[in-house]
Amino acid sequence: MPSKAPSVRPEEAASPQRPSRRARVSAHRPSPGKAAPRRPSRAPSVPVTDPTAAIGVFDSGVGGLTVLHAIAELLPHEHLIYLGDTARYPYGTKSADTVRRYALENTAFLADKGIKMLVVACNSAAAVALDALAERFAMPVVGVIEPGALQAVRQTRNGKVGVIGTDATIASGAYTRALKRLRPDLEVYTRACPLFVPLAEEGWVDNDVAHSTAALYLTSLRRSRIDTLVLGCTHYPLLKRVIGEVMGTAVTLVDSARTTAEAVRDTLERHGLARRRGGGSVSFFVTDVPDRFVKVGGRFMGQKVDSAVRIER
Amino acid sequence: MPSKAPSVRPEEAASPQRPSRRARVSAHRPSPGKAAPRRPSRAPSVPVTDPTAAIGVFDSGVGGLTVLHAIAELLPHEHLIYLGDTARYPYGTKSADTVRRYALENTAFLADKGIKMLVVACNSAAAVALDALAERFAMPVVGVIEPGALQAVRQTRNGKVGVIGTDATIASGAYTRALKRLRPDLEVYTRACPLFVPLAEEGWVDNDVAHSTAALYLTSLRRSRIDTLVLGCTHYPLLKRVIGEVMGTAVTLVDSARTTAEAVRDTLERHGLARRRGGGSVSFFVTDVPDRFVKVGGRFMGQKVDSAVRIER
Numbered sequence: 001m002p003s004k005a006p007s008v009r010p011e012e013a014a015s016p017q018r019p020s021r022r023a024r025v026s027a028h029r030p031s032p033g034k035a036a037p038r039r040p041s042r043a044p045s046v047p048v049t050d051p052t053a054a055i056g057v058f059d060s061g062v063g064g065l066t067v068l069h070a071i072a073e074l075l076p077h078e079h080l081i082y083l084g085d086t087a088r089y090p091y092g093t094k095s096a097d098t099v100r101r102y103a104l105e106n107t108a109f110l111a112d113k114g115i116k117m118l119v120v121a122c123n124s125a126a127a128v129a130l131d132a133l134a135e136r137f138a139m140p141v142v143g144v145i146e147p148g149a150l151q152a153v154r155q156t157r158n159g160k161v162g163v164i165g166t167d168a169t170i171a172s173g174a175y176t177r178a179l180k181r182l183r184p185d186l187e188v189y190t191r192a193c194p195l196f197v198p199l200a201e202e203g204w205v206d207n208d209v210a211h212s213t214a215a216l217y218l219t220s221l222r223r224s225r226i227d228t229l230v231l232g233c234t235h236y237p238l239l240k241r242v243i244g245e246v247m248g249t250a251v252t253l254v255d256s257a258r259t260t261a262e263a264v265r266d267t268l269e270r271h272g273l274a275r276r277r278g279g280g281s282v283s284f285f286v287t288d289v290p291d292r293f294v295k296v297g298g299r300f301m302g303q304k305v306d307s308a309v310r311i312e313r
Numbered sequence: 314m315p316s317k318a319p320s321v322r323p324e325e326a327a328s329p330q331r332p333s334r335r336a337r338v339s340a341h342r343p344s345p346g347k348a349a350p351r352r353p354s355r356a357p358s359v360p361v362t363d364p365t366a367a368i369g370v371f372d373s374g375v376g377g378l379t380v381l382h383a384i385a386e387l388l389p390h391e392h393l394i395y396l397g398d399t400a401r402y403p404y405g406t407k408s409a410d411t412v413r414r415y416a417l418e419n420t421a422f423l424a425d426k427g428i429k430m431l432v433v434a435c436n437s438a439a440a441v442a443l444d445a446l447a448e449r450f451a452m453p454v455v456g457v458i459e460p461g462a463l464q465a466v467r468q469t470r471n472g473k474v475g476v477i478g479t480d481a482t483i484a485s486g487a488y489t490r491a492l493k494r495l496r497p498d499l500e501v502y503t504r505a506c507p508l509f510v511p512l513a514e515e516g517w518v519d520n521d522v523a524h525s526t527a528a529l530y531l532t533s534l535r536r537s538r539i540d541t542l543v544l545g546c547t548h549y550p551l552l553k554r555v556i557g558e559v560m561g562t563a564v565t566l567v568d569s570a571r572t573t574a575e576a577v578r579d580t581l582e583r584h585g586l587a588r589r590r591g592g593g594s595v596s597f598f599v600t601d602v603p604d605r606f607v608k609v610g611g612r613f614m615g616q617k618v619d620s621a622v623r624i625e626r
Contacts, residue, residue: 086407087401087407088400089406093402093514093605094399094400094601095601095602095604095605097601098601194511194514194515195508195511195512195515195517195522197511198507198508198511199508201406201507202507202508204508204529207525207529208525208529209508209525209526209529212520212521212522212525213522216517216520216522287411288407288408288410288411289408289410289411291408292406
C-alpha cells in the first residue's frame with residue numbers, strides 16, 4: 001500500500017527543441033562570446049599543460065569515491081585530488097540552479113589547486129552543470145553521464161534502456177539526451193529512486209527494507225522489458241544485488257565508474273596530459289568535518305580512506 | 314574558493330519589516346547586502362521590544378512546518394516568518410560544527426527582518442546551537458528540545474523514556490541532558506533513525522518499507538520497557554502510525570510541536586512581547602528554489618503552503 005504509485009516515465013523520440021550537442025565526454029572549452037556564469041565571478045582560467053599536475057574529482061559527498069577508485073586503478077601514475085561537499089550533501093534532492101552553483105564553487109576550489117583536468121563524479125551535478133563549467137573553466141572536463149550512456153548503448157540488444165537516479169538527475173533529462181544522441185531510436189525509461197541514497201549511506205544494502213524499496217521503485221521498470229539499466233547515481237552500485245534481484249538476470253546493470261575512468265584516460269591522451277611514470281597519490285578534501293566521510297568512505301572506495309582535510313566556506 | 318563578505322548588521326533589526334502575506338512564488342535574487350551573511354557579525358544584537366514585530370522560525374527545510382503550524386494555531390495574532398534552509402538540507406547527517414554555523418547564519422537573516430523572538434524548529438540545530446545563538450543574539454530563543462523533554466517528564470509513569478532523532482541530535486546528547494535536568498533519576502534510551510527523514514520526505518509513511526524500517530530501528534527500544542517515546546525530529550510525527558504500531562499502545566509518543574508553541578506563548582508573556590489583537594500572518598523564505606518546498610510543505614503544515622521567497626547565499 002505505497003502512498004505513491006511507482007511510475008516510469010517513458011521518454012519519447014528525440015525532442016526537436018534539443019538539437020545542440022551538449023555535455024560530451026571530451027574536453028569542454030569556453031566558447032567566446034558566451035555570457036559569463038553568475039558565480040564564482042573570476043576571469044576564465046588558463047588550462048594547465050603540465051602532465052604531472054593532478055586530476056580534480058568532485059562529488060556531493062562519498063558517492064564519487066566509486067569513480068575515484070576506478071580512476072586510481074586504471075591510471076596508477078596519476079595524482080588525484082578529491083573534494084566531497086559533505087556540508088551541503090546531498091545534491092540529488094536540490095534544484096538545478098543550486099547544484100550548478102555548488103558545482104562552480106567546487107571547481108573553483110580544485111582549479112585553485114592547479115588541476116590539469118576535472119571529473120564531475122556526481123551524476124546530479126554532471127546532469128545540470130557541465131555547460132556552465134565549460135563556459136567558466138578552460139580545463140578538460142569529464143562527467144559520469146556520457147560514459148554511462150555509452151556503456152548502455154554498447155550493452156543493449158533490444159534497444160530498450162532504463163535509467164535510475166536522483167530526482168535532480170532524472171528531472172534534468174540528461175541521460176535521455178545522451179542516450180538518444182548516441183542512438184536516436186532507443187527506447188528510454190527513467191525512474192527517480194530517492195531512497196536509494198540514504199539506504200546506501202545507512203549501509204542497508206541487502207536487508208528487508210532495501211528489498212521492499214527496490215521492489216517498489218523498479219517493478220514497473222521491469223515490466224517495460226528493458227534489457228539494460230543504467231545505475232545513474234554513484235551510490236547505487238552498493239545496491240547492485242537487490243536491484244539485480246528485482247530486475248532479473250536478463251537485465252544488465254551499467255555502472256559508469258569504469259567507463260568514466262576510460263574516458264578520463266582517453267581525454268588525457270588526447271590532450272597530451274597523461275602522466276606516464278611514478279607513483280600516483282590521492283588526497284581528500286571535505287566541507288564538513290572529516291569523521292563521517294572517513295567512516296563511510298571505505299564502503300565506497302573499496303579501501304580505507306584514512307584522512308581528509310576540511311575546508312571551510 | 315568563492316567567498317562572500319559578511320555584511321549584515323544584526324543591530325539594524327531594530328526597524329522591523331512587516332511580514333507580507335503576498336510572498337511571491339517566483340524565485341528572486343535580492344541584492345547581495347540582503348542575503349544572509351556567510352559569517353554573522355560578532356556584535357551582539359539589540360532586542361526588539363515591539364510586540365507587533367514577527368516571530369522568526371527556522372528549520373533545515375520543511376520539517377519545522379509542524380512546529381510553525383502549532384504556533385500559528387495557538388497564537389493566531391502573531392506574525393510569523395519561516396526560513397527553510399533547503400539548499401543545505403538536511404542538518405541531521407552533518408557535524409555539530411557545521412550545523413551551528415548554519416544556525417547562526419539563519420538567525421542573522423531573521424534578525425535582519427526585525428524579529429522579536431526566535432524559534433529553532435529543527436531538533437538537530439536546537440541540539441547543538443542554542444548556546445552559540447544566546448551568545449550572539451539578544452532576542453529570546455525557544456528550541457524544540459526542552460519543550461519535548463518537559464512533555465516526556467510529565468507523561469512518563471515508570472521513569473523510562475526513549476528518544477529517537479537524527480544522528481546529529483542523538484550524538485549531541487541534548488535530550489538526555491534536558492531530561493535529566495528535569496528529573497535526574499530518569500532512565501533514558503536513545504536511538505538515531507536516519508532513514509525516517511527521507512521516508513517522510515518521500516511520503517512513504519505507511520507502506521511496507523516504512524513498517525520494516527520502524528521495526529529495525531525500534532525493536533530494541535521497545536524491549537527496554539520505556540512507556541514514553543520522544544519523537545525528537547520534526548519529520549517523525551508523519552510516521553506516528555508505524556512508530557506506534559511497533560512500540561505498542563502502552564507507549565506514549567511525544568511530539569514537541571504543541572509544547573513548543575506553549576513555550577513560545579509563555580516566553581512572549583514573560584517578555585511583554587505578545588501581540589493581543591489583529592490577524593496574524595505567515596511568510597516563507599527558502600534557500601533553494603521554492604518548488605519542492607511548496608510541494609512537500611503541505612504535508613507538514615497541514616494546509617497548503619502556496620508560496621515562498623528564495624534567498625540566495
